Amino acid sequence: MNSQSSCAEVELKGGLDEIALPTYRYFPGWTMLGIAAMAQFLSAPGQSFSVAVFKDPMRMSLGLSETQYSLAYGFATIVSACLLPFIGRMLDHWGARIILPVVATGLAISCYFMSQIHTLGSLYLGFSLVRSLGQGALTLISVWMVGEWFEKKRGRTTALAGFGSAFSVMTVPFLNSWLISHYGWKTGWVFHAVTVAVCLILPGIFLVRNRPEDLGLHPDGIDPDQEPEPQPEEKSKRPLITATIESWTVRQVLRDPTFWKLLSVITTHALVGTGLVFHQIALLGSHGVPEYWAIRMMAFQALCATLLMFPAGWLTDRFPSRYILCFSMLCLALANLIVLTMPAIWMVVVYTFLLGTTGSIFRSTATVVWINYYGRMNQGAVRGVAWSMMILASALGPLPVAMSIDYFGSYNPVLYLFMALPLLAAFAVWSAHPPTLFKEEQPAVEPEAAS
Template sequence: MSSSSSGVRADADVANLSSELSPGAAVSSDSRFFYGWAMLPLATMALIATAPGQTFGVSAFNDSFRTALGLSHSQLTGAYMVGTLLAAIPMGYVGALMDRHGLRVTITAVVILFGGVCLYTSQVNSLPGLFFAFLFLRMLGAGALGLLSGNALAFWFERRLGTVEGLRHMGMAGAIAVVPALNLWLIDAVGWRWAYAILGLSVWAVMLPALAWFWRDRPEQVGQYKDGLPHGSADGTVVESAEDEARTSLTLREAMASRAYWVIIVCIGMWSMLGTALFFNALPLFTARGLGTADVAWLFTVFAVSLAVMHVIGGLLADRMPLNLLLASAMAALAGAMAMAWRLESAAWVYPLGMLIGLAQGLIVSTISPVWPRFFGRAYMGRIRGTSATVAVAASSFGPFLMGAGYDLLGSYDTVMLLFTLLPLPMVGLALIATTPAKRRQRLQRLVA
């Protein structure tokens, strides 16, 4: 038997261990409303609130930045690249703050700072000022707020975590479709400075009351447990309390000693680098292939639809299939998308390309969200996911630059797109052998023994 199949079987054994060893421990679900379902829209709101710091949110302001500040394209993109790279560094510290002070306190502080940075961005008058705006927009928005919103539901759900994460990311897919047009409308209506100020004030107006009145970090704070189940085990699923999680979770050092951690980290960096590179350079790539702006628009439209569908399907699959198999499938889809972009020949290729990119991102997001708590536990999840956020943000800064530099040096995108096609292929095989670390399985076994 392969290591992959044995790892999958061991994971299933752990999940069913309680019912096998203590048949009388199965319990019925709590009849009260499970507050985790209230946390789902709150976590979705927090994810959407990152939009002013996401590439799709910032890009609508690029022409305004260049015109108002008298910048060249290279100055603008260079400031964005360096700002994004430096923004990745503190993510591990943000995760540590979450572990120490809790999600509610940490995310409230981030929201206050992020709204302030949006107001600061509306007042920049120079390239250095814009650089610092990019740095803190990326650090606090796409980085810290994205990281913290991504951790929220893992404390409330276990069996349905993949499904609810898919629903949360559907909200972000909707934001990708709406926010750029909304930003352009705001710029036309009130100017780019007031537009960014309005975005910052909106983040405060929506998120701060929600955090103050409705946000709860853990089900124990409202007298419940994950999935709304009483403490114990039901339907073969271990239901850990906060005290159990402290005993069964892996520390960052223990996680980094496992094979699964490094495979997951590399897969995250791979998608972030290649996906960002393709989208950032879509227009010049399509132009080099004889296509136009309308084809680029269709690419994003098809991608958004495919992504929304795959968030739901991928979330359902993540609750029913081995996560390492889904991760391998995501890497295969990513390689296929890069190959299609490399050999792009006509407008007819745009539709399957958009669908395949949406499939790849939907699968990897649906897998990554539940893999951290299931493979490593929740007690140190902030620190562990913080390192992955550092890799993701840093990789997203390198991808567009590598693609552009390859074109400048070689006169075409062919060589770099071939490289991008080959890079994910080894990860397909490595993902198959990335299973729950043995130390985590042993601790769960002791919990239910």
């Protein structure tokens, strides 16, 4: 009798648990995706394309030289790179629900602080704050949220979130220019402070959830138990995405050779891409390309990167990332070959299209490869380490181009170097298979001898 009542109680509890589980007709991950895109858009106050518009008005108002202003910005970039691994660890521990409102509040305060700057020392502090919180933390939070809420659709949703960044590149510089010309650079920074506070702090508090499991859901809104059984030939293939239970720690990742192969791609793209774009007007001008065409090619490059992001994300969900990353490096090497030889002026369009293609892969495949290879549990810390090295590489990018023209009187030496680096990275990443985590086996304990 007692056993029958116990069984009945178990069945009743199981039934109540099933009833208590929430049901969602609308997958909340799409809301998280919208907030992630908004976060990328509002990272603009710490991004170079936004800060560049403030450069001359602020520099003249503060009485600073070009070198003083550039050194302050370079110092802030290094600070941002150094802080990213720590921000990633905090993100893994506390989640976006806490970190996003805190970072958004800090960025809003930092933007207001930028409007009150009067000295070179305060400029160093202000730049360090907006670069670390905007360009660093806010972008990292955005991709972290997408990585947690999506798995099978991770490549495409990362590309969709990247549209926020692309739209920011295409609109914020013009908005900044209009604000500065009509109201002054201080009002421009106040506008950014208010926009970040209104659009990110409240959604971060009331709408953001860290993971679908917190709501009794699964990534993509799909229950793994209800998915169709994979075909026998699919089982034999190496999976494109690492399971959550096999997530790597940062220490394990740093000991994995695959990590350094992947890192060679993003650092090469940051170094070479930044160097080419930073000196684009002079570089293309050496081949007779007019300045206004060189400027227009920057906009065309951003357009190509934006339009190709979603196809790149679609390919990321279906094919091994190493092939796509290898292709991006070959495009970058070919772009350098074109600008080195420039057989015809119209080839500048092909050169720009190749850079845009590389940028689209960088914003999609190169963004999700870390979580696909190393799992969800420590994705913030792993990305933080990788992105800090990427930012340092981008900070160094313009230097070899400048040294080439100063010491050799030509861009050819650095272009040979910039052509070789992507080829080496392509060779390295071709063998970057998704790694397998081998956990150390505990030694067996021998039974004590009978006394």
